[in-house]
Amino acid sequence: MFSPHNEKAGILIIDDDELVRGLLFDLLEQAYECRSVGSAEAALSELNRKTFDLIISDIDMGGMSGLELVPHVHSLSPDSVVVMISGHHEIETAIQAMRAGAFDYICKPLDIIHVEAAVARALDHSRLLKDKRRYKEQLETLLQQRTAEVDRLAYYDTVTQLPNRSLFEDRLAQAVSVAKAENQTLGVLFISFDQYKKVNDTLGHDSGDYVLREFAQRLKSCLAETDTVARFGSDEFAVLQTGVQDANEIVETIGSVSKVLKFAFDVEEQELFATASVGVSLFPLDGEDPQTLMKNAGAAWTLSRPLPYCPIAHWED
16 A cells, blocks of 8 residues: 555646546546646646645646646645656657656556556655655754754753853853943852762762752852853852842852752752852953953962952851
8 A cells, every 4th residue: 555554645637638537537536535627727726735646747738738837746745746648659758748857657548557557656656755755854853953962962061951161151252242342240150069079979979960950950040041050060160140230249149159058958868068169250350351250260269268359158057
């Protein structure tokens, strides 16, 4: 059968000779879902409403010819196959039909066995075209999925699903450009989660990953949607806070982080209370380019002492 679900293939018969149309219709209607029309123009109306697997069309008709119809068929229904019929027996006419895009050519008067064989071949070809298109679509979908996965691996941390250092640096560069143009202030915070190594060493990596994810969610809850939280690796996180009015907003953010850390992390039926350290730099006070801002925020964090306008916070709850 043509269809794996036993559905009848659709055939559109086009001929301005009513007797020919009737003969083809009567011959094919038992095995296929047939529709017949008397002109190319009527066929286009049908094709705009419905897709057919096979088009059987006369070449010479009043108005648009069958040869002129073929490109329109392929435009409306790329998987449809066209078989031309004609009273012309010259090889040149058959070649002309093939060049126009027809799959096969049948001469009049019609031979029933020849017609049935040509229809079977054409429908097999239509099925192959559909299978090829579906396979191509599946490959394209798979390629898109794999490309998205690769892009995500390139720009996102696999444990927390936060942006990684590369994406953070890109967003910081964009934010600095906007801040310069609009005379804005922005903040860069480096944050370390001090309990991560202890959890990994005592409870294992699964527990460590769980705590990292929970810590990441708590950081995100302290920020606006326009801000960015990133994981740089191990216990290191970074925050980009945009649209800052003054240093007090950064202090408020640090206070919010402090508050969310007061709640215990439930790890394997144990309560873990976190400590964290923060180093901060402000644009443009502590740097006018991304590299300087990150360097100063990192230095404040590493040295555990405040730089100008770069407060250090350490909590132990």
